[in-house]
Amino acid sequence: METKKTVLSVAAAGTVAGVAGLVLLASPAGAGEAPPALPAIGADELVESVLSAEVPALSGTVAMENDLGLPIPGLPGTAGEGDIRVFTDGQGKHRVQMAGNGNETTVIDDGSTVWIWNSTERSVTKVPHDAAKGEHADKPLESRLADPATAAREIVNAMRAHSSVVVDGTARVAERPVYQLVLSPKPTERTLLREVRVSVDSETRVPLQLEVLANGQADPALKVGFTEFADGTQDAGLFRFTPPAGAEVTEEKPDQAPRGRTPEDVFGELDFATYGEGWDIVATGTLPEGALTMPTPRGEGRDLVVEGQNPLELLGSLGKQVSGEFGTGYVIETKVGTALVTEDGKVAVGFVPEQVVIEAAEQLK
Amino acid sequence: MTTGTVGAAAMPAVLTTTRSRAPLGRLLRSEVRFMLRRPRTLVALGLLALVPVIAGVSISVAAGMPDQGAGPGGSAVEGIAALLEGNGLILPVFVLLLTLAMLLPLVGAMWAADAIAGEAATGGLRNLMLAPVSRARLLAVKAFGVATLCLLAVVVISVSAVLCGLVLLGGDGMLTMSGTTLPFWPSLGRVALLALLVTVQVWAVAAVALAISTWTDHPLVVLAAATGGIITFTVLNALESLSWLHPVLINASWESLGDIIRDPMPTDGLTEGLLRALCYILIGYSLALARMVSRDG
Structure with missing residues (x-):
C-alpha cells in the first residue's frame, strides 16, 4: 500500500514538526549567538558617552529578575510577575505600564502631571509636578521605577569614583549589540558585591541592562533590562491621559511620594x-x-x-x-x-x- | 491531464474514484448538519449561551454591594472582573476567558469524542470505513465538523455576552485595563479577535481529543482523557518549580489572552499562544491521521 505509507510518513513529519515547534517556542531566543563585532572603545570614553547621551524617543519592554533572597516591597516585577512596558518621547513625557496577572498599573507623565491608573481598584491618582523643575527629583516613585536607563546611569555616576571600570567585550541585549561596562569595587571597598555590569547600547548609548553580581554567585542577584527595545518617534496619544468615567480620582502632592x-x-x-x-x-x-x-x-x-x-x-x-x-x-x-x-x-x-x-x-x- | 497516456488497466480505477467522490462541500455541510441535529449539541450550545447571562446578571446584582476587590495575587479572570461594572463590552472577554479554562475545551473534546470514537461505539465507523472513501478524507470531514462546531460555540458565547453586557452592564465603549477608553467599533474588533484566538485554542484541544478519539472505541475515554489532561495541565502550570515545562503546555498562554484588553495591545503573548496552539493542532491531526490509516476496518 503505497498511499498508506505516504500518509503515515506525512503524519510522522507533521508530529515531528509540531513537537519541534513547541520546543522552539520553549527555548529562549538568541541563545548561543556569537557576540557582535563593534569598534573598540575605552572605558572612560564609554562612561562619558553614557552620561551625556540623551534618551531618545523609545518603546520597550523591561523585565526584572531578582535572586536577592528577599522580596522587595514596592518594586514592580518582583517574583517575575509581569513585564513592564515603557514608552518615552525623549522630551520628558513617559508612559510606564506594569502588567500584573489580570491587572495593570499605568503611569503616564504628560509633561506636567503624572497620572497613575490602577485597574484593580479603577482608581486614578493625579500628581501635578512642575515641568520647569525638570528631571525627576519631584516626581513620584512610580514614574522613576522601571527605568533601567536612568537607574544604570545614576549607578555608574555614583560608583565610578570607587570602582575600577572596564569594558568587557560585547553582547546582545534585546536583539541590539551592546558594550558591556563592568564596574567592580576597588580592593579597599567592603562589600558583598563582585561587580555591576551595565550593557550599553552601541548606537544610542542608552544602558539597556543592569546586572548586579554578588561574590560567589554565577547568576546575577538582580537583573533589570529591556527585553525589547525600539527607538523612534512614539504616538503622542500614548502620553495623554483622561481619567475614565466612573474612576475615582485623587490628587496628591509630589512630596507625599513615595506612597502606597x-x-x-x-x-x-x-x-x-x-x-x-x-x-x-x-x-x-x-x-x-x-x-x-x-x-x-x-x-x-x-x-x-x-x-x-x-x-x-x-x-x-x-x-x-x-x-x-x-x-x-x-x-x-x-x-x-x-x-x-x-x-x-x-x-x-x-x-x-x-x-x-x-x-x-x-x-x- | 494525463488521460491520453494512461494505460487501459489503470483506466477503470481512475473512473471509479472520480465517480464515487461526492462534492466536498456537500459532505462538509451534511456532516455539520448531522452534528447540529443531535440534541446534546443543541443543549450544549444553549447552555454555553446561558453562561454570559448568568455572569452578567450576577455581576450587575453584585455591583450594588460593597466592593470585595480582587487581591493583587488574583487570577487574570478575577482582575478582569474588577473592570466589568458599567463596562459591558468587557463581559465577552471575561466570559470567554472563564469558559476557556474548562467548559469550551470540554465541549470541543465532547464533539471530538463523538466524531470518531462515538461512531465506532455505535458501529457507524465500520460502515464509513468500508465505503470507498479515503480514510484521510473521512478524517478531514470529521475534523471539519468538530472545528466548525467549536467556532460556533465561541461565536454563540461571544454574541450572547456582547448583548448581555450591553443590556445588563451598559457602556458604549470599552474601558481597557490600561485605563484608556476605546470607542464602540474598535472594542467590538478586539472582542472578535479574542473570539478567533480562543477558537484556535479550543481547536488545539479538540485536535488532541480527536487523536485520542481515533485510538479508542469509547467516547467516554476521550472525555475522561481530555478532562484529566486539562486538570493536570492546569496544576502543572501553577507549579512554579516546573517553569521550564510551562512553554510547552497548551494552557500556558491562556492567561495572556487577557492582553487583548490592554492598550496598546501587546502582541507577543498572543502570537506565542497562537503558534503554540497551531503546533498542538499539527500534532493532534497528524496522530489522528496516522491512526486512521493504520486502523483495521
Missing part, C-alpha cells in the same frame, strides 16, 4: 540617612512607631509573611539576633546585602557584610 499602602508606606516614612560612601554605603533610618508591632497586612510578600505575625516576630524567625551599643536587633543577610533592624525600630541596610552594618547602626542616635 502597607510595606511601601513603612519605607516611605523612613527617616533616611546614609553612612559611608561608594560600595559600602549603608542606608540608615528609623521606622515609624508601632511599625514593628502591627500585624502584617495580608496579600503582600506572600512568600514570607505568615498572617497575623508582627514584623518583629517575623524578623526573629528570619534573622540572627545581635546586640551592641545600638541595643538588640536582628541581622538578615542575603547574597547581596545585609539588613539590621533593632527592636526600637532603627534600620541599617547595605550591600555590605554584617560588621559594616553594625558599625553604621552604632552611629545612629
Whole structure:
C-alpha cells in the first residue's frame, strides 16, 4: 500500500514538526549567538558617552529578575510577575505600564502631571509636578521605577569614583549589540558585591541592562533590562491621559511620594540617612512607631509573611539576633546585602557584610 | 491531464474514484448538519449561551454591594472582573476567558469524542470505513465538523455576552485595563479577535481529543482523557518549580489572552499562544491521521 505509507510518513513529519515547534517556542531566543563585532572603545570614553547621551524617543519592554533572597516591597516585577512596558518621547513625557496577572498599573507623565491608573481598584491618582523643575527629583516613585536607563546611569555616576571600570567585550541585549561596562569595587571597598555590569547600547548609548553580581554567585542577584527595545518617534496619544468615567480620582502632592499602602508606606516614612560612601554605603533610618508591632497586612510578600505575625516576630524567625551599643536587633543577610533592624525600630541596610552594618547602626542616635 | 497516456488497466480505477467522490462541500455541510441535529449539541450550545447571562446578571446584582476587590495575587479572570461594572463590552472577554479554562475545551473534546470514537461505539465507523472513501478524507470531514462546531460555540458565547453586557452592564465603549477608553467599533474588533484566538485554542484541544478519539472505541475515554489532561495541565502550570515545562503546555498562554484588553495591545503573548496552539493542532491531526490509516476496518 503505497498511499498508506505516504500518509503515515506525512503524519510522522507533521508530529515531528509540531513537537519541534513547541520546543522552539520553549527555548529562549538568541541563545548561543556569537557576540557582535563593534569598534573598540575605552572605558572612560564609554562612561562619558553614557552620561551625556540623551534618551531618545523609545518603546520597550523591561523585565526584572531578582535572586536577592528577599522580596522587595514596592518594586514592580518582583517574583517575575509581569513585564513592564515603557514608552518615552525623549522630551520628558513617559508612559510606564506594569502588567500584573489580570491587572495593570499605568503611569503616564504628560509633561506636567503624572497620572497613575490602577485597574484593580479603577482608581486614578493625579500628581501635578512642575515641568520647569525638570528631571525627576519631584516626581513620584512610580514614574522613576522601571527605568533601567536612568537607574544604570545614576549607578555608574555614583560608583565610578570607587570602582575600577572596564569594558568587557560585547553582547546582545534585546536583539541590539551592546558594550558591556563592568564596574567592580576597588580592593579597599567592603562589600558583598563582585561587580555591576551595565550593557550599553552601541548606537544610542542608552544602558539597556543592569546586572548586579554578588561574590560567589554565577547568576546575577538582580537583573533589570529591556527585553525589547525600539527607538523612534512614539504616538503622542500614548502620553495623554483622561481619567475614565466612573474612576475615582485623587490628587496628591509630589512630596507625599513615595506612597502606597502597607510595606511601601513603612519605607516611605523612613527617616533616611546614609553612612559611608561608594560600595559600602549603608542606608540608615528609623521606622515609624508601632511599625514593628502591627500585624502584617495580608496579600503582600506572600512568600514570607505568615498572617497575623508582627514584623518583629517575623524578623526573629528570619534573622540572627545581635546586640551592641545600638541595643538588640536582628541581622538578615542575603547574597547581596545585609539588613539590621533593632527592636526600637532603627534600620541599617547595605550591600555590605554584617560588621559594616553594625558599625553604621552604632552611629545612629 | 494525463488521460491520453494512461494505460487501459489503470483506466477503470481512475473512473471509479472520480465517480464515487461526492462534492466536498456537500459532505462538509451534511456532516455539520448531522452534528447540529443531535440534541446534546443543541443543549450544549444553549447552555454555553446561558453562561454570559448568568455572569452578567450576577455581576450587575453584585455591583450594588460593597466592593470585595480582587487581591493583587488574583487570577487574570478575577482582575478582569474588577473592570466589568458599567463596562459591558468587557463581559465577552471575561466570559470567554472563564469558559476557556474548562467548559469550551470540554465541549470541543465532547464533539471530538463523538466524531470518531462515538461512531465506532455505535458501529457507524465500520460502515464509513468500508465505503470507498479515503480514510484521510473521512478524517478531514470529521475534523471539519468538530472545528466548525467549536467556532460556533465561541461565536454563540461571544454574541450572547456582547448583548448581555450591553443590556445588563451598559457602556458604549470599552474601558481597557490600561485605563484608556476605546470607542464602540474598535472594542467590538478586539472582542472578535479574542473570539478567533480562543477558537484556535479550543481547536488545539479538540485536535488532541480527536487523536485520542481515533485510538479508542469509547467516547467516554476521550472525555475522561481530555478532562484529566486539562486538570493536570492546569496544576502543572501553577507549579512554579516546573517553569521550564510551562512553554510547552497548551494552557500556558491562556492567561495572556487577557492582553487583548490592554492598550496598546501587546502582541507577543498572543502570537506565542497562537503558534503554540497551531503546533498542538499539527500534532493532534497528524496522530489522528496516522491512526486512521493504520486502523483495521
